[in-house]
Amino acid sequence: QVQLVESGGGLVQAGGSLRLSCAASGGTFSSVVMGWFRQAPGKEREFVAVISRGGGRTNYADSVKGRFTISRDNAKNTVYLQMDSLKPEDTAVYYCTAGAYATASSRRWGDFNYWGQGTQVTVSS
Numbered sequence: 001q002v003q004l005v006e007s008g009g010g011l012v013q014a015g016g017s018l019r020l021s022c023a024a025s026g027g028t029f030s031s032v033v034m035g036w037f038r039q040a041p042g043k044e045r046e047f048v049a050v051i052s053r054g055g056g057r058t059n060y061a062d063s064v065k066g067r068f069t070i071s072r073d074n075a076k077n078t079v080y081l082q083m084d085s086l087k088p089e090d091t092a093v094y095y096c097t098a099g100a101y102a103t104a105s106s107r108r109w110g111d112f113n114y115w116g117q118g119t120q121v122t123v124s125s
Helices: none
Strands: 003-007 010-013 018-025 033-039 046-051 058-060 068-073 078-083 092-099 119-124
Touching: 003 092, 018 033, 018 092, 018 119, 033 068, 033 078, 046 068, 046 078, 058 068
Parallel strands: 010 119
Antiparallel strands: 003 018, 018 078, 033 046, 033 092, 046 058, 068 078, 092 119
């Protein structure tokens, strides 16, 4: 059983940056694919980014490509989401997720087994 705890959310002005962190425990971190999803009010949870077990492969939603960067530190059991050039439409609860059978191409929430509680990101215009 993998437990995930996100941190780093908050309020930022448009054009600003935030760095989300997700600390994992209870499993072998390097054996799971890690990802980030987000959910805005009244909308479905959507894929943001995914990173392979070793960190060598990443994929992003088109809406964040070039602005967000996912990375992981397997020695620290932590995955990060660096968010730059933030826009008001990035406002959402951001969820960290882990998938024992996911791949670096996984984009469906059903591909992932474990979820954090989420952290709120609010971007003001």
